[in-house]
Amino acid sequence: MIETTLDIPADARNPVEPFLRMERMPHIWCAGCGIGTTVNCFTRALLKSKANLDKVAVVSGIGCTGRVAGYARLDSFHTTHGRAIPFATGLKLANPELQVVVYSGDGDLFAIGGNHFIHAARRNMDLKVICVNNMIYAMTGGQTAPTTPLEALTSTAPYGVSEPAFNLVSLAEAAGACYVARWTTYHVMQLSRSMEEALGKKGFCFIEVLSPCPTLYQRRNRMGDGLDAMKYYKEASKIRHGAPTSECSLSKSGEIVVGKFVDRERPDYCELLRAQMCQSLGERYAEPEVVCSR
Helix, strand or coil, X not given: CCCCCCCCCCCCCCCCHHHECHHHCCCCCCCCCCHHHHHHHHHHHHHHHCCCHHHEEEEXXXXXXXXXXXHECCEEEECCCCCHHHHHHHHHHHCCCCEEEEEEEHHHHHHHCHXXXXXXXXXXXXXXXXXXXXXXXXXXXXXXCCCCCCCCCECCECCCCCCCCCCHHHHHHHHCCCEEEEEXXXXXXXXXXXXXXXXXXXXXXXXXXXXXXXXXXXXXXXXXXXXXXXXXXXXXXXXXXXXXXHHCXXXXXXXXXXXXXXXXXXXXXXXXXXXXXXXXXXXXXXXXXXXXXX
16 A cells, blocks of 8 residues: 555546646646646556655745646645756755755756756755756747757747757766656656666666647647647657667657666665765764764
8 A cells, every 4th residue: 555645536437646736637738749648647646655644745936847846735836947956955965854856947957947957966965856848948939948849830930949958868977967867758658667766776767758739839830739749759759768868859840769778776866865964963073883873
């Protein structure tokens, strides 16, 4: 049994409903958007991981994906733009027993929030970061994001983007993340499994989820609707577990490399801090076994 106070309504029509604040429905996401699919995968990962839902906190910033925190029937924090990871870091340091999940978009996490991301990964904070990457600023008008592929059309690049995009999985690995994976909203079983693995792993875990934005990105680039995006994800995706992340860059219409790329062990920040304090206090009082007891 899962340790939780989550009450499952007798009239629930969908397994996801008990995890959502149904009084806030209907949600704001557009038809064909993949964010809802990622939430479905996340709830199933929570169930399979047997997580204590009373100790799970979801933190997000601003943007379409940022609304996940507002809809999740868990302890959740909808923070300021780009600051989800600092809020999450504070939660984890204040209460290390919490399972802290950062759930936000590519613009929020890698533009204004990019500095926070790389340093949390460097420190190996025990956070699970889920980035729904729709390659654009979807909520604010379709502007170019740090992940928008070259030559794609946006509201701020009507003749095509001319600056290179971040390769998020490569950035995460280089910064020090201990778990790095990428899937699309077509790969629902694999995504749910990766989320479950991340929930069970200590340290900074990063999962990139490619998701369509039919209203702004797909339409402007004449790529069809959400269903067309699913067909593209199915045909263009190639599963390459353990592939060098440097070879996993994305383009507007090229091959999509998906899979689990990094799964390594590193002491997390709290462990390193505890060890340092024990060493320092132990040298001072010569009784580290007493000083360091939890």
